[in-house]
Every structure is written in structure tokens, then in C-alpha cells.
Amino acid sequence: MTETPHGTTGRGIVDRQALTDIIPLAIPAIPFGFIVGLAVTESAMPQWVAWLTAPLIFAGAAQLAMITLAGAASLWAVITAVLVINIRHVMYSAALAPTFRKQPRWMRRVGPFLLVDQTFALASLQTHRAPADFRRYYLTVAVTLYAVWNVVVPLGMLVGPVVPESWRLDLAPPIMFAGLTLLAIKKIPAAVAAMVGGFVSLATIDLRDRLGIAVGAIAGVIAGAIAEQIIERRACTARPRPPQEPLR
Amino acid sequence: MSTTAALVALACGAIGTYFARSGLILLLADRALPASVERALQNVGPAVLAALTINLAVGSRGLGEVEFIEVAALIVAGLVTVWRRNLIWTFVVGMATIWMLGALT
Known part of the structure; x- marks a missing residue:
């Protein structure tokens, strides 16, 4: 990640540093978005509704959960799964709240809509910037990701019906979720949470x-x-322990 | 799933996600969450994703019906994720494992 001495990278609508920073984080989103697109074509949801999850929810794991669980789980189980997966965004919201306080009202309302993992990861390192600079950086990162995502998901939908069944792309979602789980583990308590979550989910599979x-x-x-x-x-x-004074 | 049910799921998912992302920015801009709550929130992602992985992999078929190639692909994909820390590798190697084992069996 690059950083200029003053934290700014010139004038204009687009922040060049943000564009440079987002490339390595946007590339992994491409195959994932493609898989979401493929999953849309196999979903029990009407395809156009499943597609709308990309521009309206804009959260890969939650979208994949909604699209794949539809038909297999009840409506409330699908909604609960999406909300529970996205609850981590509360933490991002809490962490960026002081920085957003200096932003205009429209930004405080629009900005969080685009607050995904990658945006948070990059924006949280730029909170020292002046409000206008931070805003330009944040929006460059977030809008770039949003554009990439909303191109890749429909591409996956176009290719999905052409892919033969023997390719076993129905097994792609659990593989991606396994990868996401491992990437989300940063500390021992998170590893414990994942292991117990997995085992209990397995033990209660018949529910x-x-x-x-x-x-x-x-x-x-x-x-x-x-x-x-x-x-x-x-x-x-x-x-x-600090050395104690002898008793007198 | 009917169109109405799907639209309800979409609306609830979209609104809920927006409020998860914006809630504290809009309401608690100058206050911090208790440290214990913040720490607990950090474990939500791994716990949910692991539960989802297992549930999607096993599905409604039951543990006895899970295919060998599926388990092998999950293990290989997991190892590659830990090694490369990159989801492109996870997908490519996971699917390659399925195709290779599928061709062999």
C-alpha cells in the first residue's frame, strides 16, 4: 500500500492512490462474483430477483447464502442467515463512525451502503486524512468495487447456463465459504468460534x-x-507482578 | 420460492445490511461500543461462515451421503487458502481437485 507524506494524492474526482490500493483487493472478488452469478442461474429464486442482490445488498457471502438457501430453507431462515452474516458490518460502522462524523450528511448516508470488507480494510488506514481527501479516497475504492462486482455477477449469469453439469459448479459455494472462513480467522478465539460453529452446525444438520x-x-x-x-x-x-514493598 | 417471498427476502436483506453498515455511523458517531461487544462481533464472521460451509456441504442429504471428492476438495481448498491467503487459488485448486478426482473415479 502506498502513502504520500501528507496523505493526499492530488486533486480530481478520482484518488489515484485509492485506485492502486484497490487492485489487489478487487481481483479476488472477480471469481467470487462470477460464482455468485453462476449460483443465480441455479437458484430457486426468480433469476431477476436473485440478480438484484448484487446492486441492492452488495455483499458476496450474504448474497451467496440467500441465493443458495432459497428454496431449501424457510423465508425467515434465509433472511436470518443474510443478516447474521452481515452483522460484522456493525463493527466496521463502529470503527469508522468518528471519521464519518466530519463528513457531510449525504456522505454519512450514502457512504455506508458501499462499506464492504475491502473498503473497510483500506479506508480504516486513511482516517488521518482531511475530510474531503478521505471522502475522495473512500468513494474511489468503494465505487470501483461496486462497479467490478456489478459487471462480474451478470457475466457469471450469462456463462452459467452454458456450463455442463459435469463441471460440478454446485460444489463451488461450499469451497468459497471454506476459503472465506479461513481468511476470516485472524486470532485464536476466531479459530475457536469457527471450529465450534462448524461442529455444532454439523451436529444440528437435521434441524x-x-x-x-x-x-x-x-x-x-x-x-x-x-x-x-x-x-x-x-x-x-x-x-x-510489580515488586511489593516490605511490610513494616 | 415464490416471487413475493423472494422480494421480501431481498428487501429485508438489503435494508438490514444497510442498517448494519450505517447504524452506528448515523447514530453513535461520537461514542464507542463496549470493548467486550466489539470483541464478540469479531468472532461472528468466522462462526457464521464455518456453520454455513458445513451446512451447504452436507446439505439435506445427511452426512452419509457426502461425496468423497467433495470432502477432498474442501480439505485441499482449505490448505491452499491457508498457504496462499487468496480466494482465486482456493477456487481454482478446489475445483481442479473435483475435476481430477471425478475423472479418476
Whole structure:
């Protein structure tokens, strides 16, 4: 990632540094968007509604969950899965709130619509910029990603019906979710959350309406929180205590 | 899924996602969440994604019906993800495993 001494990269609508920064993060989104497009063609949802998830929800994992669960799970299970997957965005919102406070009202309302993982990852490193510079950087990153996503998903939809069944692209979503899970693990508590979430989801696989996803997710989050506490306690006990003054 | 049900799912998903992204920016711009809540939120992503992976892989068929090539592809794709930290590799190697094992069996 490049950074200029003053955090600005010239005038204009587009921030060149943002364009440079977004390329390595946008490229991995291309095959994922393509898979979402393929999944749209095999979804139990009407295709045009499934396609609308790209411009309106704009969240790969949640879109894939909605598109693949439709028909297999109840309406409420589908909605719950989407909302639970996207709950991590609350954390992004919390982290960027102080920076957005200095933005005009239209930006505070429009900007968060485009707040996806990659946008957060890059924008959170640019909060030191002046409000106008930050806005240009954020919008360049976010609009570029939005454009890429909304080109790639329809491309996947066009190619989907031509792909033979023997290619087994129905197995692509779990593979992508497995990859996303592993990329989301940054610390031990997150690994514990993922393992417990996976095991509980497997143990509750027979629950109707794919409720096992929600049960697994809740169990995973609780396990992650417990792991966090245990690690914290161990760190506290391992820390050397300051020398005590002798009693007189 | 009927068109009405799909539209309801889409609307709820879109509105819910927007509020997840904008809620704290619009409402709590000058206040921070308790540290414990922020830490718990960090574990939501891995927990949900893992649960979804297993649920989608096993599906309604039951554990006994899961194909060998599917399990092998998930393991290989997982190892490649850890090694390369790149989803393009995950997809390419995962699908290549399925095609190669499919051709052999």
C-alpha cells in the first residue's frame, strides 16, 4: 500500500492512490462474483430477483447464502442467515463512525451502503486524512468495487447456463465459504468460534429450515468469547507482578 | 420460492445490511461500543461462515451421503487458502481437485 507524506494524492474526482490500493483487493472478488452469478442461474429464486442482490445488498457471502438457501430453507431462515452474516458490518460502522462524523450528511448516508470488507480494510488506514481527501479516497475504492462486482455477477449469469453439469459448479459455494472462513480467522478465539460453529452446525444438520446455521453460529460466537476470556486471564496471571514493598 | 417471498427476502436483506453498515455511523458517531461487544462481533464472521460451509456441504442429504471428492476438495481448498491467503487459488485448486478426482473415479 502506498502513502504520500501528507496523505493526499492530488486533486480530481478520482484518488489515484485509492485506485492502486484497490487492485489487489478487487481481483479476488472477480471469481467470487462470477460464482455468485453462476449460483443465480441455479437458484430457486426468480433469476431477476436473485440478480438484484448484487446492486441492492452488495455483499458476496450474504448474497451467496440467500441465493443458495432459497428454496431449501424457510423465508425467515434465509433472511436470518443474510443478516447474521452481515452483522460484522456493525463493527466496521463502529470503527469508522468518528471519521464519518466530519463528513457531510449525504456522505454519512450514502457512504455506508458501499462499506464492504475491502473498503473497510483500506479506508480504516486513511482516517488521518482531511475530510474531503478521505471522502475522495473512500468513494474511489468503494465505487470501483461496486462497479467490478456489478459487471462480474451478470457475466457469471450469462456463462452459467452454458456450463455442463459435469463441471460440478454446485460444489463451488461450499469451497468459497471454506476459503472465506479461513481468511476470516485472524486470532485464536476466531479459530475457536469457527471450529465450534462448524461442529455444532454439523451436529444440528437435521434441524428443519437449516436452523443449524443459526445454532452453530451462536454456539461459535459464545465459544469464541469464552476462549477470549480464558486467553485474557492467562495473560494476566503470566504477567510479572510489580515488586511489593516490605511490610513494616 | 415464490416471487413475493423472494422480494421480501431481498428487501429485508438489503435494508438490514444497510442498517448494519450505517447504524452506528448515523447514530453513535461520537461514542464507542463496549470493548467486550466489539470483541464478540469479531468472532461472528468466522462462526457464521464455518456453520454455513458445513451446512451447504452436507446439505439435506445427511452426512452419509457426502461425496468423497467433495470432502477432498474442501480439505485441499482449505490448505491452499491457508498457504496462499487468496480466494482465486482456493477456487481454482478446489475445483481442479473435483475435476481430477471425478475423472479418476
